[in-house]
Amino acid sequence: MAASAEEMALEPPVALEPLKLDILAVVKTSQSEHGLRHGDYERYRVYCSNRMRRLRKSIGFVHGARSKFAKRVLRPADCVDPRHLLLPLMNAERAWAFAMHLKRACAGEARPRHHMLARLAKAARWANELQSLCAERGDQRTSLEAEAYAAWISANHMIERESWAPALRCIFRARTIYVELSRVTLFPEQQVYREMVEEIEPIQRYCRYQLQTSGGGDEAEAAGGEGAEDEMSITELLNDDSSGLASSMLRSKLEPILAQLQTKQAQSLDQVIFRQQAIPLTNEKLRVSILRSQELLTQIQEKQRELRGAAAVVGAAADAAQPTDGA
Numbered sequence: 001m002a003a004s005a006e007e008m009a010l011e012p013p014v015a016l017e018p019l020k021l022d023i024l025a026v027v028k029t030s031q032s033e034h035g036l037r038h039g040d041y042e043r044y045r046v047y048c049s050n051r052m053r054r055l056r057k058s059i060g061f062v063h064g065a066r067s068k069f070a071k072r073v074l075r076p077a078d079c080v081d082p083r084h085l086l087l088p089l090m091n092a093e094r095a096w097a098f099a100m101h102l103k104r105a106c107a108g109e110a111r112p113r114h115h116m117l118a119r120l121a122k123a124a125r126w127a128n129e130l131q132s133l134c135a136e137r138g139d140q141r142t143s144l145e146a147e148a149y150a151a152w153i154s155a156n157h158m159i160e161r162e163s164w165a166p167a168l169r170c171i172f173r174a175r176t177i178y179v180e181l182s183r184v185t186l187f188p189e190q191q192v193y194r195e196m197v198e199e200i201e202p203i204q205r206y207c208r209y210q211l212q213t214s215g216g217g218d219e220a221e222a223a224g225g226e227g228a229e230d231e232m233s234i235t236e237l238l239n240d241d242s243s244g245l246a247s248s249m250l251r252s253k254l255e256p257i258l259a260q261l262q263t264k265q266a267q268s269l270d271q272v273i274f275r276q277q278a279i280p281l282t283n284e285k286l287r288v289s290i291l292r293s294q295e296l297l298t299q300i301q302e303k304q305r306e307l308r309g310a311a312a313v314v315g316a317a318a319d320a321a322q323p324t325d326g327a
Contacts, residue, residue: 018139021082023089023130023149024178025192030093041101048094052087059083074129076136085133085142092126092153095119103160120157127153141181148177152200159203164211171207175200 030051035043056062059081063071074087099119106112127150134146151174158167175197182193281287 016080016137019079019082019085019134019137019142020139021085021089021134021142021145022189023134023142023145024196025189026086026089027093027149028192028195039104041097041104045094045097045101048090048097052090052094055083055086055090061087074133076133079133079137085130085138088126088130088133089149092123092130092149095123095126096153096156099123099160117157117160120153120160124150124154124157141185144177144181148174148181151177155203155207159207162210164207164214168204168207168211171200171204175204 030047031037031044034047035041061072061074061078061084063069074084079085096119099116102112102116102119106116127146131143131146131150134143138146151170155167155170155174158164158170178193178196178200182190182197185193281290
């Protein structure tokens with residue numbers, strides 16, 4: 001009996017499967033179906049509260065008994081179901097919805113604005129907690145979505161505080177991730193990411209405008225008093241929207257997602273047409289290689305179209321600059 005107990009103690013812990021949660025799809029569906037289609041933030045806040053209560057009961061993660069409150073902290077080891085990840089997500093959405101309700105209902109008043117900023121800060125904290133949980137327990141795509149969501153909520157908070165440089169950094173981060181995810185996913189997930197990018201772009205331009213017209217105050221705040229090197233990094237960030245696309249960490253997270261997509265597409269690629277003859281493809285590696293070559297060809301064609309457009313613009317400018325015969 002003692003030997004069996006020792007063997008049980010020496011057994012390695014069972015590895016938990018990564019959790020999958022379509023964060024952006026859950027958020028957009030919940031918002032459109034529970035009030036935000038008509039701008040009713042209070043209704044959406046109530047929905048988030050009710051959903052959290054139902055989630056806690058269904059997964060058995062309640063704060064103590066009915067007669068005594070005992071706060072429970074959600075840790076990565078506790079997350080064995082995707083519904084556990086919904087708890088910080090709904091908390092963040094509830095705080096954000098309350099902040100937007102206060103902003104609309106009490107515009108221009110000092111005290112409600114202070115309350116609104118506090119709610120946005122709380123939403124950002126919950127979003128960061130979701131990001132940390134997904135980084136340990138979520139799969140690659142869920143982790144990236146949580147990172148983009150946390151950046152987007154933080155950007156909302158920074159915009160209301162009129163901290164334009166930090167807001168712009170968060171917006172760039174969120175937009176970069178959503179753009180990359182739209183490239184490695186299929187419809188309908190791809191459409192959700194593209195719509196989010198379209199939603200982000202005007203806010204990004206607004207932050208850029210505010211930062212450029214506000215002088216050096218926000219740049220110094222974003223730089224943290226480190227001097228010209230940090231100011232130069234902000235300038236480069238403004239001049240290059242794609243600065244985050246080359247991030248090696250982001251690329252390393254996207255590569256497994258892209259590989260899964262290519263494998264899924266390769267399963268449906270069973271033949272190719274060569275010289276009017278159908279040649280069956282039985283090797284999976286060959287299928288993936290053909291798909292990659294097709295993607296590279298598409299990228300080359302897009303670059304060629306961009307270069308032709310740029311050449312046409314330069315040619316038109318040169319023709320306009322030449323003096324006419326009658327001059």
